[in-house]
Amino acid sequence: MEETTVEIIKTSGEKVKFSMEKLRSSLKHSGADDKLVQQIVDTVRDELYQGISTKEIYNRAFVLLKKKKSVFASKYKLKKAIYELGPTGFPFENFVAAILEYSGYQTEVGKIMSGICVSHEIDVFAEKNGNVRIIECKFHGDEGRNCNVKVPLYINSRYEDVKQQWEKRSDTSKNRVGGGVVTNTRFTKDALAYGKCVGLHLLSWDYPEKNGLKDRIDRLGLYPITVSQLLTEREKQFLLSRDVVLCRQLLKDRFFLDHLGISAIRKEKIVKEVEVLCRS
Incomplete structure (x- = not known):
């Protein structure tokens, strides 16, 4: 056929x-x-x-x-695994922060920042070599829901409010500040056009081309624990509640598997699975 x-x-x-x-x-x-x-x-x-x-x-x-x-x-199943980071967007925010950390950024999730008009809770605050990124994460728990132009419009207004206040502070005057939007789905054409026009850093499942979320995850081996074929849903949720969102983090904090009462034989299999994913 x-x-x-x-x-x-x-x-x-x-x-x-x-x-x-x-x-x-x-x-x-x-x-x-x-x-x-x-x-x-x-x-x-x-x-x-x-x-x-x-x-x-x-x-x-x-x-x-x-x-x-x-x-x-x-x-x-990577794409589906990222949807499984829900139902709230908080694990996705931790996931985005973890990816940035492995790229050399220092991050803070849920940072409260003052704007000229009001205060804002920033999903991910990231800093590297004098570059500051104020990032909002737009998580969708189901496929078919893309980020339309309203998302970067709203986020840019928040970013500009924070940026103006930030630039008034003498101790931060040397920092270059940028705003960004990260989503686990896709941006519409208008959202991309507006975001690029106002200078927002946009990252989605497949944007920028060859450097989208899926490409970065594969290139750096930064797979979420939800890709595991051996962990149960209950075990994954336990790990996510302890801010363990990456397979790499589980290798460092494998004592959580003991807290879950996982047998030595099964623990060995899980660790081996995770090690292969991190190497790939």
């Missing part, structure tokens, strides 16, 4: 032509070799039908990857 003949339904309800190349690309992103990728593409293609949902396609590919190697499945 040719890919141009099948219409699939996205989470948003939109109908699009199925792209074999997009499926192949996402599978390669998991670390699977060309032979395995082709096997899965062939299997999924044979099971396609008009009106199949992207979720069904994802689930089928995920199962096939997991049968072969769990670490491939973990990387493939």
